[in-house]
Amino acid sequence: MQNVIGLLKMWTTDTLEWIDIELTSFCNIECKxxxxxxxxxxxxILNKEYITIDIIRERFKREMFPNMRIINFCGSxxxxxxxxxxxxxxxxxxxxxVHINIATNGSLRTTKWWTELAEIIKHSSHAVTWGIDGSxxxxxxxxxxxxxxxxxxxxxxxxxxxxxSNWQFIVFEHNEHQLEEAKQKAVDEGFKNFKxxxxxxxxxxxxxxxxxxxxxxxxxxxxxxxxxKQTVVExxxxxxxxxxxxxxxxxxxxxxxxxxxxKYGNQKxxxxxxxxxxxxxxxxxxKMLEYSVAHDPKDEFEELLNIHNYKDTINLKNASIEQSIHxxxxxxxxxxxxSENPLPRCMQVCKQMKRDTFIxxxxx
Numbered sequence: 001m002q003n004v005i006g007l008l009k010m011w012t013t014d015t016l017e018w019i020d021i022e023l024t025s026f027c028n029i030e031c032k033x034x035x036x037x038x039x040x041x042x043x044x045i046l047n048k049e050y051i052t053i054d055i056i057r058e059r060f061k062r063e064m065f066p067n068m069r070i071i072n073f074c075g076s077x078x079x080x081x082x083x084x085x086x087x088x089x090x091x092x093x094x095x096x097x098v099h100i101n102i103a104t105n106g107s108l109r110t111t112k113w114w115t116e117l118a119e120i121i122k123h124s125s126h127a128v129t130w131g132i133d134g135s136x137x138x139x140x141x142x143x144x145x146x147x148x149x150x151x152x153x154x155x156x157x158x159x160x161x162x163x164x165s166n167w168q169f170i171v172f173e174h175n176e177h178q179l180e181e182a183k184q185k186a187v188d189e190g191f192k193n194f195k196x197x198x199x200x201x202x203x204x205x206x207x208x209x210x211x212x213x214x215x216x217x218x219x220x221x222x223x224x225x226x227x228x229k230q231t232v233v234e235x236x237x238x239x240x241x242x243x244x245x246x247x248x249x250x251x252x253x254x255x256x257x258x259x260x261x262x263k264y265g266n267q268k269x270x271x272x273x274x275x276x277x278x279x280x281x282x283x284x285x286x287k288m289l290e291y292s293v294a295h296d297p298k299d300e301f302e303e304l305l306n307i308h309n310y311k312d313t314i315n316l317k318n319a320s321i322e323q324s325i326h327x328x329x330x331x332x333x334x335x336x337x338x339s340e341n342p343l344p345r346c347m348q349v350c351k352q353m354k355r356d357t358f359i360x361x362x363x364x
Contacts, residue, residue, distance in 0.1 A: 006092035011265060011280070011330070013064050014324045016230055018269035018281060022075020023089065024050035024130070026082040027104050030107050033199075035286050043214045044293040048078060051316075053085040053092070059316045067268075074129075076105035077272055077287040080106050084086045090120055100126040103168075107146040111157035118163030127164040128156055129193065137181040141174055159190040166193040193293050212267060260337040261352040270325070276316035278324035283349045301343050304332040 025046045027036060036042050044297050052244065058173055062068075071093050073080040081104050083089065117128075130151065133139045137148045158166050167186040171179060181197065187192045244294060264281040271282045279288055286303050299302040304310075313327040324330065336342045 009267070011270065011325045013320075013325075015067055016202075016268055016270060017067050018067055018070040018072065018267055019060075019065075019068070019204050020072045020074055020269065020271045021080075021269070021274045022078045022282075022285070023073060023080045023083045023086070024078045025073075026050065027077065027079040027105075028082065029079070029143050031103055031143055033142075035289065036205050039286065039290060041290045041293050045289050046058055050083050051272075051276055053088045055276060055316050056089055056092055059320060060092070064321070068096065068098050068271075070099050070101065072101045072103070074101065074223070075274060076282055077289070079108060087116070087120065087168075090117070094121060094124070094126070101125075102128045104130060105143055105146055106130045106132065106151035106154050107143075109154065111153055114154045114158040114163070115161040118158045118161035122162035122164070125164070127166055128155075128158060128302045129166040129168050129195070130191075131168050131170070131181070133172070135178045135185050138175050138178060140174060142170065155189065155191075162253060165189075165191045166195060167191045168197065170197045239281045258347070258351050258353055260342055260346050260350050262337075262350050264344070272316070273322075275309065278314045278316065278319075278321055280330065281349075283345055284333075284343075287345065291313070299344060300336060300341065301333065301345065304329050307330070 025048050027046070030037050036046055039045075080086065080102055090100065098278075121127075131143065132148075132151060133142050133149070139148050139151070140146050155165055162336040165183065169175075169179060169182050183194050216328075262280065269281075271279050271285060271290060273279065273285050275289075275292060277288055277292075279285065284301060287299070288305070290295065291302045291305050297306045308328040310329055314329050316324075317326070333343060334348070337346065
């Protein structure tokens, strides 16, 4: 199993290299695979709260994170550019000497606003990653409520002002034919990188892949043959041969042992959601958000939040990032990986299999 002590050493403010920050619960669009659309608790959580600049200044100081490399403004439910103090937050991090990435759907704000953002971050490797899932208005199929024309105007303003842009394309059945065209458009428009994501999301009924109907093969009719006369010959029954059972041979099959190899832990990375809760990864955030309003623990993770009073132990209003990492909530998550019942979400996302290794050597 995973080395728990090793993970706790990786997850300290001294060793952290990457922080994902979900700034707000606000977003102007509704992507079909998003928590905003799928959760029955969405209306109680979304478009209500954001991390304040005061919390950012208090809990994120450069000297606290000597090995930090990446500040990534990318959450599970937010459009980071909707934050009313967004420029102040970017200015807080811009001189840290780390890479800042801003993930956006690109359809908020004005061209003037995007030009100003470019001025703030252009003298570095800082970049904006634009989620555009098509080379034209087809992008709006998944990103419902977005305007491709507005996105196009905004990224052009940002790029022309010296900003660095990356294009992120989520591939679905309905847009895969535009992938190469989008790549060329990205080159023409001055994007620096193109990221392709092959989606696991289920498409809507309007765009669902139609099942291929298979025609069952007819059952062949038995051949009809003319009756054959049979001659009955009386024979004395022979004694049945005695069959001695052969000794059974036990074959040991290679065993596969599941274990958790935490992606975020290996990357020395953590996630902070818009409520200020510090958790190991984005994959636990939907559970985190739902429990914050339902208060009804339904699995081991939510039970940890309940037992250890997460608002006092992993929330930035009452605890630092270092204190959060060493809280009983985090310890319980990591301890579960060495138990017979690891957290279900951890198993779903980060399960690996240990297999026997066979080494064949030729000996002279």
